[in-house]
Amino acid sequence: MxxxxxxxxxxxxxxxxxxxxxxxxxxxxxxxxxxxxxxxxxxxxxxxxxxxxxxxxxxxxxxxxxxVPSRVAYIWMEDFVSDVIFPENEGLATMLYRALKGKGAFGRFKRILCDESDRWLKEWYNWREVQMEQAMQDWITENISEESTLK
Incomplete structure (x- = not known):
């Protein structure tokens, strides 16, 4: 909390x-x-x-x-591909890296995950949730007080 x-x-x-x-x-x-x-x-x-x-x-x-700035959300996607997808599925990782180039990257990224399997889309949302929890804590620390905590 x-x-x-x-x-x-x-x-x-x-x-x-x-x-x-x-x-x-x-x-x-x-x-x-x-x-x-x-x-x-x-x-x-x-x-x-x-x-x-x-x-x-x-x-x-x-x-x-x-x-959260779009460049940060973009980095989250890149990190997800390199940390989670690539170790298990290099082909999918390559498709996702290509999808992340240019305008419309967010939509292409989600579409490819969805088309590939529900597993990867669920893993993305779970992974993104962890990133968002950290972003919330960081926002509180930066904007309210260093004493705020996430328990």
Whole structure:
């Protein structure tokens, strides 16, 4: 469980979503006293969104959550191929290395894993989950306090 320095639990499920959301369609913020993660869609024009934006902007207690940079997610895929796939299946690793070149790499990568077998896709998601857990801890340490912990 992720916690704030004072032991208050952080909404880690929504934090994980925020760190993985590179769509640019949402803005996420962590409240540094309650551990609540709030978000709003940039396309939402409701009064509730306006109220939430006002609350976030008027309080020093919110920290904006930026998604994991795409270059980091790309490195995760490369590392997965070299550390997990290559030792067992050089042919698949070669296909995946080729798929990671150029625009659309993320989609090609997942498509090849899915076409190959459910096993590799499941292993990718499990492996990515471990990377995301570390990214969450790193984000808390860098943005909140060095005292925050992942238990």
């Amino acid at each position: 992720l916690t704030l320095p004072d032991g208050v639990p952080i909404d880690s499920d929504t934090l994980k979503i925020a760190l993985g959301d590179s769509s640019g369609e949402h803005a996420y913020f962590l409240h540094t006293e309650t551990g609540e993660v709030v978000f709003f869609s940039l396309y939402d024009d409701s009064e509730a969104k306006d109220e939430l934006e006002r609350r976030v902007n008027e309080s020093a207690g919110y920290v904006k959550i930026e998604p």
